[in-house]
Amino acid sequence: MIRLTVPSIEEDDLQAVREVIASGYLVQGRHVEIFEQAVANYVGANYAIAVSNCTAALHLALLAINVQQGDLVLVSAYSWIATANVIELCGAQPVFIDIERDTFNMDPDALQNTLSNLMSVPALAKRVKAILPVHTFGLMADLTKIINIASTYNLPVIEDAACALGADINEKKAGTWGVMGCFSFHPRKAITTGEGGIITTNDSAIARRLRSLRNHGIDTESKEVDFIEPGFNYRMTEFQAALGGTQMNKLERIIRARQTGAKRYNELLKNTAIKPPVSLKEQRHVYQSYIVLLPEQIANLRDKLINQLKNEGIETTIGTYHMPLSKYYSTRYGYKLGDLPIAEEVRRRSLALPLYETIKQEEQTKVINHLLTFNDKYV
Numbered sequence: 001m002i003r004l005t006v007p008s009i010e011e012d013d014l015q016a017v018r019e020v021i022a023s024g025y026l027v028q029g030r031h032v033e034i035f036e037q038a039v040a041n042y043v044g045a046n047y048a049i050a051v052s053n054c055t056a057a058l059h060l061a062l063l064a065i066n067v068q069q070g071d072l073v074l075v076s077a078y079s080w081i082a083t084a085n086v087i088e089l090c091g092a093q094p095v096f097i098d099i100e101r102d103t104f105n106m107d108p109d110a111l112q113n114t115l116s117n118l119m120s121v122p123a124l125a126k127r128v129k130a131i132l133p134v135h136t137f138g139l140m141a142d143l144t145k146i147i148n149i150a151s152t153y154n155l156p157v158i159e160d161a162a163c164a165l166g167a168d169i170n171e172k173k174a175g176t177w178g179v180m181g182c183f184s185f186h187p188r189k190a191i192t193t194g195e196g197g198i199i200t201t202n203d204s205a206i207a208r209r210l211r212s213l214r215n216h217g218i219d220t221e222s223k224e225v226d227f228i229e230p231g232f233n234y235r236m237t238e239f240q241a242a243l244g245g246t247q248m249n250k251l252e253r254i255i256r257a258r259q260t261g262a263k264r265y266n267e268l269l270k271n272t273a274i275k276p277p278v279s280l281k282e283q284r285h286v287y288q289s290y291i292v293l294l295p296e297q298i299a300n301l302r303d304k305l306i307n308q309l310k311n312e313g314i315e316t317t318i319g320t321y322h323m324p325l326s327k328y329y330s331t332r333y334g335y336k337l338g339d340l341p342i343a344e345e346v347r348r349r350s351l352a353l354p355l356y357e358t359i360k361q362e363e364q365t366k367v368i369n370h371l372l373t374f375n376d377k378y379v
């Protein structure tokens, strides 16, 4: 089977985890601190706070800027459902913003329109608390424009950088643009800790609050154990952090291999009906997923295509989700077909192809040959 993704786990990773487990010190400690420092240094942020997964990271990021009951958070419509759920879990309401067809990222013009409308109604304006763009599939949202728009309304931006460790715009990395950046170490990301997440920030007060909130609301300043607010147990374990440490050492190697794989797919798809993902001159795309857009004629046959490819030993899947059309958000807020048309089109046409560090040229050729054969049969 040509898998959709294969994590790059090697002997040094196994050894690091083995050693920590054998030590008997298993929950948040020295290895978590070392891992946090490695990520902070790599990204170029003052602080990194490790947590149990990126959903927890996003949840704490919103709580750290006091997002609460009745607030509104503007969020990309096209993402894994966690991006919207964390807003709802704070008691706030997501306001979904459509995406750009080429980048799959929040459309700054759509953001500007929605914000102008909200801000012109005083009762709504005072509820708007934050903007949550997603760096979809490893390509950063246009944070130059988004932060510009946000700053005219004095709104904080939190980056959902779950898929974007190592991505940058003009060499300024994801996780250093907004007030906070949230990363995932789920096995479908470039490097993994099994489950795992981290929040990067340059703000010392926010870093302190995050360290408290992830650990039951502990007073991080006090010598004695005490608690300053109700918090969570969102801690990362020591063996996950040890794995994170060895994984960080190979991150650049993995990203380069994924970029090489993406280039090969781009070549194989040249002059075909299948649209490869865009790359932008000023951006470093880390290809957490390699997402193509199927031509309209076969988009509605995507399930059949995924099944046929599976029978040929090729694992593929859809891109990601149109969150406002999920049962919960459409029922609660009345979102319906046609409200966010670009996200709808991308949701319908997208297909994720296998991509990982060790994928071989002949495997990629096989994937594209089967894809094109299917397309030729139905067009």
Ligand SMILES: Cc1ncc(COP(=O)(O)O)c(C=O)c1O
Pocket: 053, 054, 055, 056, 079, 080, 082, 083, 134, 160, 162, 163, 183, 184, 185, 186, 195, 196, 197
């Ligand atoms: C864009 C995005 N945000 C958030 C998450 C949640 O990350 P985690 O699975 O680490 O909780 C994911 C996970 O895939 C994601 O892709």
